Amino acid sequence: MAALTKNDIKITRTESSKISSIDFNNLAFGQVFSDHMLICDYKNGKWHTPEIVPYSPITLDPSAKIFHYGQSIFEGMKAYKDDKEDVFMFRPMDNVRRLNVSAKRLSIPELPEAYFMEGLKALLEVEKDWIPTAEGSSLYIRPFIFASGKGFHASPADEYKFIICAAPSGAYFSGKVNVLIEETYSRSANGGVGFAKAGGNYAGQFYPTQLAKAKGYQQVIWTDDTTHEFIEEAGAMNVFIRINDTLLTSPVSDRILDGITRKSILQLAEAEGLKTDVRKVKVSELVEASRNGSLKEMFGAGTAAVISPISGFGFRGEDFIIPEQDASFASKLKNRIVAIQTNKVEDPFGWRVKL
Structure with missing residues (x-):
């Protein structure tokens, strides 16, 4: 589905948001997670349509190759709000391109750029209220891919998961x-x-x-x-x-x-x-x-x-x-x-x- 758009992405919203319990003026870095995540599977030789689901644990077989051979890559990026509540990303195409550079080196199937960008946009629309506005804060975004295929044979997996999670965060470091x-x-x-x-x-x-x-x-x-x-x-x-x-x-x-x-x-x-x-x-x-x-x-x-x-x-x-x-x-x-x-x-x- 090379022509994927946001409208192709199925969204299953959480039944109970935890946003009201979060102190947005006192956020550690990467410790609190938003209500939803994007998930996309690579199976049978292709990436399938991404979907947005409630943030939750994932289940993997003990023989999943991520545990044994370390096929795992990630990106780090942020989303921001201005004083008009408009949402902005910073150089997101650089992230998707670098993700695929990493994927190629680790023998992970490259992700279509539209799956990354359209999936990210859809997730940010769902999680817009999670973007903090306090000075120095942002919505930290973690896209990652790992080998979910099973087997102890030392070879690339045949199945992978692409996930994007988001964490409203304060400053990473304070001071020198x-x-x-x-x-x-x-x-x-x-x-x-x-x-x-x-x-x-x-x-x-x-x-x-x-x-x-x-x-x-x-x-x-x-x-x-x-x-x-x-x-x-x-x-x-x-x-x-x-x-x-x-x-x-x-x-x-x-x-x-x-x-x-x-x-x-x-x-x-x-x-x-x-x-x-x-x-x-x-x-x-x-x-x-x-x-x-x-x-x-x-x-x-x-x-x-x-x-x-x-x-x-x-x-x-x-x-x-x-x-x-x-x-x-x-x-x-x-x-x-x-x-x-x-x-x-x-x-x-x-x-x-x-x-």
Whole structure:
């Protein structure tokens, strides 16, 4: 059904909404879920028509291949309301395209773009009242696909589920974070799946991050897998470094996610007249910049936090403090992106999509 529209999607509404019990002014990130979800099955060699059903647990056979071989991918995105109650998404086509890049790498059948976009629009229309309007909040949206087909044979599954769930959420991080540059463990490797939003990428990060937290840090800065000389990502986010008045970030590769917020920051910085440089950055360059005072800022960038400032980093037993900036690039860029997302300013880039 290549010409799928919202009208083709069956909607079964919940008999009892829980929205009245939610404190929308005091939301944690990703802990409260809306009343409905979209679900779509891949069976007999094709994706079937999506439908919207009440949010509920799903039942899987113990031999479902997701449990054994990890075929699981996801996206993260947000919906916003402006002061007129209009609903907006931010660069949603980038999400569906990246989902299919991930699907191809993990031998998951690619999802027709209309199933994603029309399904998402239909779900947001049903869940419109769940979009919070408090400063810094949004409706976080999690589309994901996993292998539901059965069997212990080490091969791609023959059945999959595509689901979209939504969670009204407050800020992902509050304040700045202190990070540890990792030299033992690697997030990903050449020829691997680091560029894909595969669930296993994140599972593999948890243990090194726990070790860093035990040392008093909140997150890890990942370095390349072979030499650990080059900075790659910050936790689950892309990383930016400002040396003097130049904003640096690593080029995307097999190992580094092509972040939508990352792309937005680069495009916006150029439009704002800020100098950018996409190139490899050595850990030694970062350390030297900190020592000589040319390191002005460092921050992570991703959908959940938008921009998360870094207050300092640890490296080989030494801590380096990043000084506060009166007019930081991080705050300027974050404020500009959020203003575009929430329809407070014009969007010259065509990023904002109205429901």
